[in-house]
Amino acid sequence: MDIKEIQNLIKFVAKSGASEVKLEMEDIKITIKTGSEKTETTIVQAAPMATAPQAAAPAPQAAAPQAAAPVKVESDDSKYITVKSPIIGTFYRKPSPDKPSFVEVGSDINVGDTVCVIEAMKLFNEIESEVSGKIVKVLVDDSSPVEFDQPLFLVDPS
Incomplete structure (x- = not known):
């Protein structure tokens, strides 16, 4: 499924x-x-059951969603779209510690751009944007645990 x-x-x-x-x-x-x-x-x-470590198949979690669902925010930031976490895991802004962040405040993003990585069960899932616009605010600290549907970024679609 x-x-x-x-x-x-x-x-x-x-x-x-x-x-x-x-x-x-x-x-x-x-x-x-x-x-x-x-x-x-x-x-x-x-x-999946495996008899030897070499025979272990990737966990079903590997099919985790690749894009966060945009949802309108109903506060004073109502003109912004919220990019939310599609899974539970650990939020990372960088692909690795020695690399720059995927996005910063003020970064322009397009549909399909990777905005962050969420680690779940030792699998790193790239989270892609479903909206185009400019990053207005990063709502989660790097290396922080996130919940399903937790807001990650505010995006100005204009």
């Missing part, structure tokens, strides 16, 4: 009005709980 199917399932459950849905397949368990204004999703994936 890929990320698009999971996102479509979450949208379907939210629209259906169901309070909780559990889906169990061979290698994945998904629980979606909806409340008054918040939808909570829990995804558990079984790690």
Whole structure:
């Protein structure tokens, strides 16, 4: 099951009005709980079984989303778009400690540009922008843990 199917399932459950849905397949368990204004999703994936370290396959987490979903911010920054974290992990602004940051405040970005890296289960996932514009604010410190859907950047689309 890929990320698009999971996102479509979450949208379907939210629209259906169901309070909780559990889906169990061979290698994945998904629980979606909806409340008054918040939808909570829990995804558990079984790690592939391997007899020798050389035979270990990449974890299913490798198919993590590559782009953060832009969402409008409803505060005094309402003209900006928020780039949010698509996964839980550790946020890094640089590809490696000796390299420059992917983006800085004032940087112009285009759709598909890498804005950061999030490490999850020893896999480094490049997060690409789904919007074009200028970085107005970086909302997370480098090497900080981030949650799913946590705001990372404010982007001025104009």
